[in-house]
Amino acid sequence: MIIAQQKPIKDIAAMIADCKKVLLVGCAGCVTVCLSGGEKETEVLASSLRIMRRLQGNPLETVTYTATRQCDPEYIETLENLVKDVDAVVSLACGVGVQYLAERFHDKWVVPAQNTMFVGGSTAHGVWEERCGLCGDCILHRTGGICPIIRCSKSILNGPCGGSQYGKCEISKDVDCAWQLIYDRMKALGKLDKLLEIQPPKDWSKSRDGGPRKAIREDVMIG
Amino acid sequence: MKTESKLQKLLDSGHFAVTAEIGPPKHASAHGIRHHAHMLKDYVDATNITDCQTAIVRLSSIASAVHILDCGLEPIVQMTCRDRNRIAIQSDLLGAYSLGVRNLLCLSGDHQKFGNEPSAKNVYDVDSIQLIYLMRRMRDEKMFFSGEPIKEHEPRFFIGAVANPFADPFEFRVARLEKKVEAGAEFIQTQCIFDMERFERFMEMVRERGIHERVHILAGVTPLKSWRAAKYLQTSVSGMIVPDDIVERLKKAEDPKREGIEICIEQIKHIRNIPGVHGVHIMAIAWEEVVPEIVERSGLFPRPKVE
Numbered sequence: 001m002i003i004a005q006q007k008p009i010k011d012i013a014a015m016i017a018d019c020k021k022v023l024l025v026g027c028a029g030c031v032t033v034c035l036s037g038g039e040k041e042t043e044v045l046a047s048s049l050r051i052m053r054r055l056q057g058n059p060l061e062t063v064t065y066t067a068t069r070q071c072d073p074e075y076i077e078t079l080e081n082l083v084k085d086v087d088a089v090v091s092l093a094c095g096v097g098v099q100y101l102a103e104r105f106h107d108k109w110v111v112p113a114q115n116t117m118f119v120g121g122s123t124a125h126g127v128w129e130e131r132c133g134l135c136g137d138c139i140l141h142r143t144g145g146i147c148p149i150i151r152c153s154k155s156i157l158n159g160p161c162g163g164s165q166y167g168k169c170e171i172s173k174d175v176d177c178a179w180q181l182i183y184d185r186m187k188a189l190g191k192l193d194k195l196l197e198i199q200p201p202k203d204w205s206k207s208r209d210g211g212p213r214k215a216i217r218e219d220v221m222i223g
Numbered sequence: 224m225k226t227e228s229k230l231q232k233l234l235d236s237g238h239f240a241v242t243a244e245i246g247p248p249k250h251a252s253a254h255g256i257r258h259h260a261h262m263l264k265d266y267v268d269a270t271n272i273t274d275c276q277t278a279i280v281r282l283s284s285i286a287s288a289v290h291i292l293d294c295g296l297e298p299i300v301q302m303t304c305r306d307r308n309r310i311a312i313q314s315d316l317l318g319a320y321s322l323g324v325r326n327l328l329c330l331s332g333d334h335q336k337f338g339n340e341p342s343a344k345n346v347y348d349v350d351s352i353q354l355i356y357l358m359r360r361m362r363d364e365k366m367f368f369s370g371e372p373i374k375e376h377e378p379r380f381f382i383g384a385v386a387n388p389f390a391d392p393f394e395f396r397v398a399r400l401e402k403k404v405e406a407g408a409e410f411i412q413t414q415c416i417f418d419m420e421r422f423e424r425f426m427e428m429v430r431e432r433g434i435h436e437r438v439h440i441l442a443g444v445t446p447l448k449s450w451r452a453a454k455y456l457q458t459s460v461s462g463m464i465v466p467d468d469i470v471e472r473l474k475k476a477e478d479p480k481r482e483g484i485e486i487c488i489e490q491i492k493h494i495r496n497i498p499g500v501h502g503v504h505i506m507a508i509a510w511e512e513v514v515p516e517i518v519e520r521s522g523l524f525p526r527p528k529v530e
Contacts, residue, residue, distance in 0.1 A: 153334055154305070154345065158352035158402060160395070161331045162387030162414060163461045170461035171336045183392050196398060198406055201309070201353045201368070 001030035001121065002094045003128045004037060004114040009048055012090065015111040016049075019060070019087035024049075024113070025079065025101065026066035027093035034128055037092030037114055039066040045092065045113060070097025076104050083108055118150075136206035136213065142194065144185035149202075151178035157199040224363055228325040228381035229297050230269040232529040234410060234439040239495060240502030241523050242299065242412065242441060243514050244271040245291070247282035253290040256282070259511040260294035266518040267505070268526055269297040269326055271412070275306065278338025285319045292323045299383065300324050303332025308348040309357075309368045316358070320378035327380040328412065329354040352406045355384050359407025384408035386440075388425035389418060390462035397428040404438045411438055412504040415445035415456075418464040419493060426497050435499030442494045443504045446487035446513055450474040484513055491521040 006012075016022050024046045032038030046062040053060035063082055068075045070093035079101075083089060088109040091098040094116040102110040118130035133150030139157075140147060149155050153171045160179030163170025167180045186192050204210070225231070233240050243266075245259050263270055270291060274284040288298035300319050302312060316327065331351045335343045349357065349368075357368045358380060365377045384403040388396055400411065416422045422442070429435050447453045450473035457465035469486065476482035491503050503523075507514050518524050 153336075154331055154350070155347045156331060156350040158350050158399075160390065160392070160399075161351070162385065162390045163334070164390050164392075165461045165463075166391060168461070171334050177391075180392060183395055192395075192398075195395070196402060198352055198356060198402060201349045201357070204348065 001033055001119070002096075002116060003034045003118050003120050003130075004031050004094050004116045006036050006041070006045070006092075006114055007112070009045070009052065012045070012111070012113050013049060013052055016060075016088050016090065016109075019109075021061040021063070021086045022049075022088045022090055023063045023065065023079070023082050023086040024090045025070065025076075025092065025097075026064070027070045027091075027097050028066055029069045029071065029093070031093055031114065032066075034122075035126075037094075042066055042092050045090075067093075067097075070094075070100050073100070073104065076100055079105075134207070135202070135204075136210075137203060139199075139202075142199065143182050144189065144191070146178055146182045146185060148178050148182065151176075151181075157202060224379075226325055226362075226379045226381045228269075229529055230299070230326055231381040231409070233268050233527060234501055236529070238502075238527050239523070240269075240439070240441060241267045241518055241526065242269050242271060242502065242504045243267040243511065244273060244504070244506045244508075245287065245511060246273050246276060246509065247284065247287040249279065249281055251282065253282070253287065256287050256290050257294050260291045260296045262512060263514055264294060264296040266515045266524060266526065267296070268502075269299050271299045271301055271328060271504070271506075274301040274303045274330075274332065275338070277333045278305065278335040278340065278343075280339060285315060285322070285324065288319065288324050289322050297326065298324055299326035299328050301328045301330060302354065303330050304347050304349055304351055304354055305332030305335065305345050308346050312349070312354065313361075313368060316380070317378055320380065325379075325381060326383065327358060328383040328385065329358065329408075330385050351384065352403055355382060355403055355408050356406040358382055363407075381409055382407055383410040383412060385414065386411050387414040387462050388416070388422050389414055389464040393421075393425075397425060397432065397434070400429065401432060401434055404434055408438060410441060410501075412441045413443040414462065415443045415506055416490065416494070417445075417453075417456075417469055418466050419490065421464060422494075423497060426499050430499050435501075439501040440499060441502035441504040442497070442500050443506055444487050444490050444494070445506045445508060446510060446517060447473060447479075447483040448510060449479045449483070452483075484517060487517055488521050491517070491523070495521075 024042050026042030042064050046064050083105050090113050091101050092113045098112045119132045120128050120130040123129045135149050164177040169175040169177045248255050272284040272287045275281050284300050288300050291298040329351050362379050365373045386400045450470050453465050453470045456463050473479050
């Protein structure tokens with residue numbers, strides 16, 4: 001899922017400093033699961049902003065709504081009536097949701113309440129880690145199911161580099177060396193010979209470097 | 224494949240090579256580089272020029288190499304994968320060759336987190352092994368990284384790589400070295416050796432696989448100025464092993480700098496007798512002026528002359 005983390009409240013407040021009434025839109029997708037932008041977080045953020053502004057002698061009126069998803073047009077269509085009389089919309093979705101709202105309500109000031117961080121999963125209660133680099137050309141079958149693109153801090157395809165020691169990456173003792181993990185797993189699977197093959201340079205045009213990407217499924221297109 | 228590299232001629236004719244390292248400055252004057260080049264030129268066969276080592280912005284390695292050539296010393300240009308994509312790497316190396324550079328060392332590069340631009344974006348478009356492979360193919364098969372032919376004047380570098388016997392997983396280190404040789408590396412410079420026992424085990428594995436017959440291995444050494452420097456390398460630099468007895472020896476020494484030089488000379492004399500080692504790479508970090516004495520007292524002076 002997409003992991004996002006709320007911006008500091010003072011930063012969010014600064015984005016809507018001129019507004020008297022705002023709509024806060026949560027998202028019931030990924031950001032609900034990672035506990036940063038669901039219904040509960042949306043209510044908490046709204047009341048925090050109200051309290052902050054009341055204390056400043058400049059009260060703020062808030063309206064809240066949590067969409068099933070903000071990344072599908074039909075789920076934000078229902079917001080039309082709520083958007084009408086507010087000065088700004090604060091989205092608690094990932095960057096996709098913010099853009100969908102801005103695109104749909106093009107004459108409205110739409111701001112992000114979150115920093116969209118990465119695609120990953122939880123490793124312990126309250127801990128999320130990055131797992132996929134969205135490179136568009138998966139190589140996990142060659143690296144024992146461990147992604148060096150995003151888990152190696154140098155995205156090395158023929159690792160480990162000389163900075164790997166005691167299982168950790170040179171950048172921090174808190175970061176596992178992805179290539180040590182790959183080595184251990186390939187060894188356990190009896191596939192170390194695979195790591196002797198020179199992995200060719202990657203075609204980054206399938207990644208973000210090729211420009212904004214689009215996926216098309218003609219079989220499910222209508223009309 | 225022959226190149227115009229003097230270092231290659233020396234190594235191929237069986238001489239025990241000596242290389243050193245010059246770190247470019249954090250300013251725009253070549254005065255220090257030229258001073259060190261003049262000082263080293265009769266004592267070493269070639270010198271590495273680091274490429275913004277530890278990710279600190281410094282005078283460019285290729286520009287430094289031109290100053291060094293001008294002083295009559297052969298440079299080994301270091302090229303990291305951290306700062307340039309495949310377009311910039313090829314362009315810069317075509318330029319380096321046109322300026323007279325004949326030796327190239329390909330490496331990943333330290334992560335930018337360690338330097339003075341920790342908020343920079345890193346590149347790593349290709350990794351060090353891919354870079355070795357692509358530069359070798361550029362020379363021997365006359366093609367750009369993309370596969371497009373180079374019609375004329377392909378750069379003909381003597382291609383080197385690094386190996387770190389002290390990083391983990393230890394048992395994969397020799398395999399990875401072999402991978403670099405497969406990719407096309409013709410000479411190898413190792414990380415600074417302090418743990419001689421581990422290096423000897425590493426060389427044993429190298430000989431078992433016959434890698435020493437396919438590539439020239441230059442063992443890396445670093446003279447230490449103080450026990451604090453030793454302790455720092457021991458505890459704060461990933462992929463480095465410094466045994467306690469070296470720290471202790473420097474701690475007890477009346478003149479730690481002298482002791483550091485003595486240790487380095489002892490190491491070189493020891494390394495010369497390890498089968499399969501074809502040279503020594505002296506990395507006197509910010510202490511280039513001790514290199515002549517180390518070379519001389521290790522019995523490696525005068526340096527052989529080649530055509």
